[in-house]
Amino acid sequence: MYSYLVKRGLLFVPTALLAVFIVFLIMKAAPGDIVTIMVYGEEGGAGPLEESKALEAKLREEMGFNRPLVVQFFDWVKQLAQGDLGESFTQRGRKAITVIGERFPRTVELAVLTIILTFLWSIPLGVLAATKADTNVDRAIQIFSVAGLSVPNFWIATLALIFLAQLLGWSPPVGWSGPLEDPATNFKKMLIPVLILAYSQGAPLLRLTRAQMMEVLREDYVRTARAKGMSERSVVYRHALRNSVIPIFTMLAWDLGRLVNGAVLIEVIFVIPGLGSLFVQAIANRDFALIQGLVLINVLIMLGINLIVDVVYGYLDPRIRYT
Amino acid sequence: MALEQGGAPSTIEVSAPRIDQRAVTTLRRFAQAKPLGMAGALVLALMGIVTVFAPLLAPYDPLDASFARSLPISGEHWLGTDPLGRDVFSRVIMGSRISIYVGIVSVLIGVSFGAFIGIVSAYVGGVLDLVVQRVVDAIQAFPGLVLAMAIMVTLGQSINNVIIAIAILLIPGGARIIRGAALSIKEQTYIDSARAVGCSHVRIMARHIFPNTIAPYIILISVSIGNAIITEAALSFLGVGAPPDAPSWGAMVNTASQELFTGGLGLAVGPGLAIALAVFAFNLLGDALRDTLDPRLRQR
Numbered sequence: 001m002y003s004y005l006v007k008r009g010l011l012f013v014p015t016a017l018l019a020v021f022i023v024f025l026i027m028k029a030a031p032g033d034i035v036t037i038m039v040y041g042e043e044g045g046a047g048p049l050e051e052s053k054a055l056e057a058k059l060r061e062e063m064g065f066n067r068p069l070v071v072q073f074f075d076w077v078k079q080l081a082q083g084d085l086g087e088s089f090t091q092r093g094r095k096a097i098t099v100i101g102e103r104f105p106r107t108v109e110l111a112v113l114t115i116i117l118t119f120l121w122s123i124p125l126g127v128l129a130a131t132k133a134d135t136n137v138d139r140a141i142q143i144f145s146v147a148g149l150s151v152p153n154f155w156i157a158t159l160a161l162i163f164l165a166q167l168l169g170w171s172p173p174v175g176w177s178g179p180l181e182d183p184a185t186n187f188k189k190m191l192i193p194v195l196i197l198a199y200s201q202g203a204p205l206l207r208l209t210r211a212q213m214m215e216v217l218r219e220d221y222v223r224t225a226r227a228k229g230m231s232e233r234s235v236v237y238r239h240a241l242r243n244s245v246i247p248i249f250t251m252l253a254w255d256l257g258r259l260v261n262g263a264v265l266i267e268v269i270f271v272i273p274g275l276g277s278l279f280v281q282a283i284a285n286r287d288f289a290l291i292q293g294l295v296l297i298n299v300l301i302m303l304g305i306n307l308i309v310d311v312v313y314g315y316l317d318p319r320i321r322y323t
Numbered sequence: 324m325a326l327e328q329g330g331a332p333s334t335i336e337v338s339a340p341r342i343d344q345r346a347v348t349t350l351r352r353f354a355q356a357k358p359l360g361m362a363g364a365l366v367l368a369l370m371g372i373v374t375v376f377a378p379l380l381a382p383y384d385p386l387d388a389s390f391a392r393s394l395p396i397s398g399e400h401w402l403g404t405d406p407l408g409r410d411v412f413s414r415v416i417m418g419s420r421i422s423i424y425v426g427i428v429s430v431l432i433g434v435s436f437g438a439f440i441g442i443v444s445a446y447v448g449g450v451l452d453l454v455v456q457r458v459v460d461a462i463q464a465f466p467g468l469v470l471a472m473a474i475m476v477t478l479g480q481s482i483n484n485v486i487i488a489i490a491i492l493l494i495p496g497g498a499r500i501i502r503g504a505a506l507s508i509k510e511q512t513y514i515d516s517a518r519a520v521g522c523s524h525v526r527i528m529a530r531h532i533f534p535n536t537i538a539p540y541i542i543l544i545s546v547s548i549g550n551a552i553i554t555e556a557a558l559s560f561l562g563v564g565a566p567p568d569a570p571s572w573g574a575m576v577n578t579a580s581q582e583l584f585t586g587g588l589g590l591a592v593g594p595g596l597a598i599a600l601a602v603f604a605f606n607l608l609g610d611a612l613r614d615t616l617d618p619r620l621r622q623r
Contacts, residue, residue: 019461023473030477146610150603152553152573154560155595158580162591165583172583264468265557269580279469280561283476291473299464 001314005307012303017077019299020292024073033286035059076292085296086289090281096289100275100297106176107267107274111259113190114197119252122202126209131236133214141206148203154265156196161269174271193270197263201255208251212244219243246316250309257305261298346537353615360611366604374419381413385570395587402589405575406582414570415593421571422601425485426552433490433551434544437497438536442528444498445505456502459495467492468557475563485564489551500543504536538616545609549602556598572598 039056060066064075079086085096122145129141164170179186216222217240225239226232262276271277275294282290313320354361373380382401383390387409394404402411444455462470471488478484508514509532517531556573558564560580565571575594579586 015457015460015464018457019464022458022461023465023470026470026473026477030473031479146603146606147599150549150606151599152556152576152595152602154557154573154580155576155598158576159591159595161583162579162586162588166588258466261466262469264466265560268561279466280472283469283472286476295465298466298469299461302464 005311008307008310012300015303016296016299020076020295021073023295024076024288024292025069027283027286027288027291028069028072030286033065033288035063035065037285080296085293088287088290090285090287090290096293099278099290100293103274103278104297106272107262107276108260109179110190110193110197110263110267110272110274111256113194114201114259114263115252115256117194117198118202118205118255121198122206123209123248126206127213127236127241129206129210130213130217131232133210141210145203145206148199148206151200153196153200154269156199157193157266157269160192160196174269176272189270189272193263193266193272197259197266201259205248205251205255209244209248212247213240216240216244246313249312249316253305253309253312254302257302260301262294353611357611357615360608360615363604363607363609363611366600367608370419370423370601370604373416374423377416377420381410381416383410383413385409385414385417386568393582393585393587393590396589400589402593403587405578405590406586411575411587411589411593414575415572415597418570418572418575418594418597419601421482421565421569422552422555422598425482425489425555426548426601426605429486429489429555430493430544430547430551432486433493434497434540434547436490437494437499438501438533438540440494441498441501441503442505442532442536445502445509446524446528446532452502455498459498462491462495463499468554471554471558472561472563475558480563480566482565482569485555485558488558489554492554493547493551496547497543500539501536504539505532508532508535542609542613542616545605545612549605549609552598552602552605 035056038059039052064072067075076086085100088094088096088099091099125141125145129138132138161172161174165172173189173192176189177185213236217236219240221243222235222240225235230239260275262274262279264276264280266272267274267276268280275297278290279294281287282294388407390400390404390408390410392404392408393406394400396403400410400412402415405411405414440455444452471492474488474491475484478487514527514531517527522531555564556571556576559569559571559573560577562574562577565574567574572594575590576598579591579594582590
């Protein structure tokens, strides 16, 4: 088991570096960088061209942008080995790791609340749909879940805000306040984003739960359990659900990973200063230190979640062993 | 490996038309067994007609900004006008050309390219397979929308670039799934016999492996289109997708989100409903196709 963990952990390094390198190349190919933004501004040049050119060259030299790409990348890796993600260009003087660390807990709060709510609504409904398969209850649940897959969450968010603004005359509950400093406001501001995210995250999970349960409910051991005279509730939850838990758990864990990496659209709409909205800003500003740091963290989270999922399999199903 | 050359070619000749016949039967069975899928297909056919005849169906020019701003829903402007004074209904109709075109073309390119990589990776194996799989892991590990944004910032805003960005997102999934299918096909005896009669590697991959991965290939295409449409809308919503003036549904939802108090209801509801309807129809069709083509589910 431990040698398996170490082997898997070692594979993280090349995969994560490769992911960062891919994004590094894409962003380096992008027209305009932080130097052009600093010298010419977003709208284009203001000062005399000669001066701007000289300033641009000087800044590029200072920031090391005129060296070969591979050298720039390996310098970043060397820095990383010393536990440094570099300085953010747009938030001058601040370490990328500080900026990311400041925003991380907010996204984690959004993600964890969403996952709890997703778990609470989608799995029971999926089980219900499977036990009532091909009845009207099942069809209604199916339509509700396919709608959850099809309706873009940024549209529901927009509709919700317009509804609150135009019909109820509320000011939009956007922005963010800390759960420790002001729990009531925090709850008010998180409520709608969490509800919307949980609906769109839960739809595929509900469908998976239903499909898994349909398969398991036909198994012989379920028939045996019924024949023994066990209550239907016990058959469904203790015998059937427990045997379809592995794919459901996997999807839930991946959802958590993706959410912890930042719910980009919802964070942008509700002005939540988390990792998702930071990513959007960093890409718009070509803030390489932030982009590379965020990609690295994203990839490590996803790989870490995959590893945890594999380890938990062993507990969920004792037949699974790792060597 | 000393196989006689006489028998092998005839089995290969026979196997190709049999696949075609099976496809026809599958399609016919699908139409009878999957009414919901057919409903999705019908909605899509209708949307296809709207897409093709969009300029004739739109009551006004989608770029004509000569009307009063943010008009409410009325007989003249079915969905009102936007904050620039353009007819929303006409823009929603014309927007189908962007969303559906981007959805279908990007998925075809991405999944096909992924399939190509998957088949070559599975067939060649060894170091190439290992490297390809690590690259696939790396791309799949970060959020799709963010990668698409980075690509869009690099390439610049245009419809074709949106197609490229979404296609790139789809390559890893295609490569992984088709590789899995190709790995098991590669071990079949008919591949051995094809090799024994002297087929080139390219011919084996193109004529013997690829046709046998067609079921996962079609499933992947049909279930990916809905997602691709949502991704296009999301990119345009974030302002890095379709060019600013283009009547993209996602960009229209963005306009609505910026006019929370003053925007018309038509602008808020129309484009989003169009996205939802298109994606809903593609999902219904995709589900039905998957149920029909996946042998594991077919037995039910």
